[in-house]
Amino acid sequence: MASTKEILNRINSIQDTMKITRAMYMMSSMKLRKAKAKLADTEPFFEATQRGIAENLVRMPDMRHIYFDNRVEDEHETIKRRGFVVFTGDKGMAGAYNHNAIKLAVERIAGMSKDEYKLFVVGEVGRAFFINNGYNVDTNFVYSSNNPSMHRARIMSEYLIDLYNKEELDHIDVIYTKMLNSVTEETCVERLLPLKTHKFIKEQVQEIEADAEGVSKAATELKQGVKHVHSINSYELEAFTQGGDSWYPFYPSLSTVLERLVHNHFTAFIYGALVECSASEENARMMAMQSATDNAEAILHELSIEYNRVRQAQITQEITEVIGGAKALKKKKAKR
Amino acid sequence: MASFFNLKIIACDGVFYDGQSEIIVIPGADGEFAIMNHHEKMTGVVEVGEIRFKKPDGQWQKAVISDGLVSVYPDGSVTVLSYSCERPEDIDTFRAQEALERAQEQLQQKQSRIEYEISNANLARAMARLKGAKRS
Numbered sequence: 001m002a003s004t005k006e007i008l009n010r011i012n013s014i015q016d017t018m019k020i021t022r023a024m025y026m027m028s029s030m031k032l033r034k035a036k037a038k039l040a041d042t043e044p045f046f047e048a049t050q051r052g053i054a055e056n057l058v059r060m061p062d063m064r065h066i067y068f069d070n071r072v073e074d075e076h077e078t079i080k081r082r083g084f085v086v087f088t089g090d091k092g093m094a095g096a097y098n099h100n101a102i103k104l105a106v107e108r109i110a111g112m113s114k115d116e117y118k119l120f121v122v123g124e125v126g127r128a129f130f131i132n133n134g135y136n137v138d139t140n141f142v143y144s145s146n147n148p149s150m151h152r153a154r155i156m157s158e159y160l161i162d163l164y165n166k167e168e169l170d171h172i173d174v175i176y177t178k179m180l181n182s183v184t185e186e187t188c189v190e191r192l193l194p195l196k197t198h199k200f201i202k203e204q205v206q207e208i209e210a211d212a213e214g215v216s217k218a219a220t221e222l223k224q225g226v227k228h229v230h231s232i233n234s235y236e237l238e239a240f241t242q243g244g245d246s247w248y249p250f251y252p253s254l255s256t257v258l259e260r261l262v263h264n265h266f267t268a269f270i271y272g273a274l275v276e277c278s279a280s281e282e283n284a285r286m287m288a289m290q291s292a293t294d295n296a297e298a299i300l301h302e303l304s305i306e307y308n309r310v311r312q313a314q315i316t317q318e319i320t321e322v323i324g325g326a327k328a329l330k331k332k333k334a335k336r
Numbered sequence: 337m338a339s340f341f342n343l344k345i346i347a348c349d350g351v352f353y354d355g356q357s358e359i360i361v362i363p364g365a366d367g368e369f370a371i372m373n374h375h376e377k378m379t380g381v382v383e384v385g386e387i388r389f390k391k392p393d394g395q396w397q398k399a400v401i402s403d404g405l406v407s408v409y410p411d412g413s414v415t416v417l418s419y420s421c422e423r424p425e426d427i428d429t430f431r432a433q434e435a436l437e438r439a440q441e442q443l444q445q446k447q448s449r450i451e452y453e454i455s456n457a458n459l460a461r462a463m464a465r466l467k468g469a470k471r472s
Contacts, residue, residue: 041350048346048417048420052407056379150348150419154457158450230433251380252365257405264417271348 003286004314009306011300018296019036019137025289027280035279039150039179046272053195053265054235059196059248060258066261069170071192081161083169084108087176088126089281090144097132097177097284098125108189109135112253118169120160123278148274150327152266157266164193176273177280183287185280196236205240269290337430339373340392342413347421352399353389360389360414362406373412382418384460386468398424398469402461420461427469438461457465 010142023130077141088098092334119139121127130137143156163169172193242249250257343357361370363385382404388396404418439459447455 042348044351045346045348045417048415052405052415052417055407059379104439154449155454162450248377248379251369251378256365256381257379261407262405264403264419265417268348 002306002310004307004310007310008304011035011239011303011307014296014300014303018293018300019119021289021292021296023126025286025293026287028286028289032279032282032286035275035282039275039279042272042275046268046275049265049272051235051238052130053261053330054238056257056261057196058198058201058240062199063254065255065258066165066167067195068197070197074170077170079116080167080170082109082112082173083116083120083163083173084117085120085160085174085176085270085273086122086126086130087173087174087277088123088129089277089285090124090146091285093288094281094285097185097281098129100185101177102126102129104187104189105130108175122156122274125276126297142248145277146276148271150271150280153267153271153274157263157270161193161266163261170194174269174273176277177257178276179280179283181228182283185284190269192269193241193262195262201240205237208237249266337392341371341375342411343389343416344413345416345418345421346418352421353397356392357414358390358392360416362387362389363401364399364418366442371406371408375408375412375434376406376413376472377410379408382406382416384464387416387421388466398468400424400465402464405459417444422465423469424468427465429466429469432462432465432469436466 026119066074077081084105086101088101092098105269107121109119114136117136119130119135119137121130121137122141122145123142124144127137127142131139143152160169160172164172171191174190176190177190178188180186338358340356340358342355343393344354345352359370359372361368362380363383365381365383370379371441382401384403385401386398387401388398390396399421401416401421402419404416406414406416408414435458439455439462442455443452444458
């Protein structure tokens with residue numbers, strides 16, 4: 001059994017750690033409140049853009065355009081270069097938040113050679129991980145999801161769209177964490193570019209409608225919702241069922257609207273992802289710190305019991321020794 | 337009796353207006369255009385500038401808007417989606433003036449194409465804000 005001094009040392013060190021985790025808990029709960037308010041403000045906009053793009057996509061006539069990645073030269077490309085925008089936090093100590101995003105990104109790029117993908121990492125933790133492990137990371141793309149602003153989202157999206165237009169990227173997927181409620185978070189993948197064509201959406205919808213049991217590939221992917229990029233999402237299904245095949249005019253012209261749609265959607269999505277991520281990160285950190293504090297309390301409780309037991313044992317032993325000594329003296333005296 | 341349609345203006349920091357309107361005037365690529373009830377369904381581009389719409393009580397409401405998209409639905413309702421939308425009285429003229437000067441300064445310097453476009457957009461927004469704020 002450890003001595004009382006050792007146990008006391010341990011108790012002190014745990015108390016110090018607990019102070020830190022408790023302070024971090026308070027800080028992240030404060031930041032979370034701010035981030036949640038922002039999230040609530042942004043949510044209608046985020047949802048409306050996704051709905052808006054779905055409504056427009058189902059009404060776009062079939063055409064060849066770089067944003068659909070179906071021009072003749074696009075179809076002749078043998079390698080599709082993929083860009084992944086991965087959202088992580090700037091700091092660790094946030095439970096599994098960073099690891100989930102990193103894990104999903106690693107799964108996505110597994111088996112690709114270095115010229116097939118490029119990573120655009122938001123947040124210091126993810127950037128350090130991918131650079132240290134020798135992944136192909138764009139080092140000019142240095143942004144953080146802390147205190148999201150429209151301005152930063154605009155710069156990020158212009159940078160990515162520019163790369164796409166220069167044909168340095170053929171696909172752009174975003175990996176981010178969505179806050180479903182205050183306890184569950186989900187890491188999601190969404191393809192921002194190329195856009196889905198009307199024909200593709202129509203085929204997918206027909207496939208879903210054709211099988212009543214919902215066992216086809218398209219239907220299961222729709223149900224899983226966020227873990228895939230090859231099929232349609234619920235907004236597109238809804239928009240299509242609400243009159244998909246009818247055209248309507250675009251003002252001032254189709255290409256202007258398409259251009260604006262891509263820029264707006266991209267920026268709005270990046271902004272929405274930034275806001276979602278900053279809220280999820282603080283939420284994850286708050287929960288991690290909460291459980292750390294709880295654990296520390298449990299250990300302290302156990303240690304204090306052990307400490308009392310050891311102390312009691314020591315006292316008992318001392319008393320026994322004193323009595324034994326006294327008895328021995330007495331016997332000595334009696335002998336004389 | 338004027339007929340009304342449902343108007344929804346959504347900005348990135350919240351829903352700006354959600355209610356009935358008689359007419360809305362929007363800055364387009366080649367001048368302003370107005371939408372009234374029973375408009376043909378369409379999607380259009382909104383440029384940086386000033387929008388105004390008539391509320392059911394006959395009052396005109398003005399707002400300064402940044403670039404975005406407008407959609408008209410089959411039932412006549414209109415949704416405007418934009419990065420930002422502000423009432424003229426909410427605009428901080430001092431901040432807008434500063435942004436204007438900053439954008440002008442940045443445009444003087446040598447920039448990449450993306451930076452140029454961002455500065456240009458910032459300049460347009462700052463100018464629209466100042467113009468909207470002055471008139472109120």
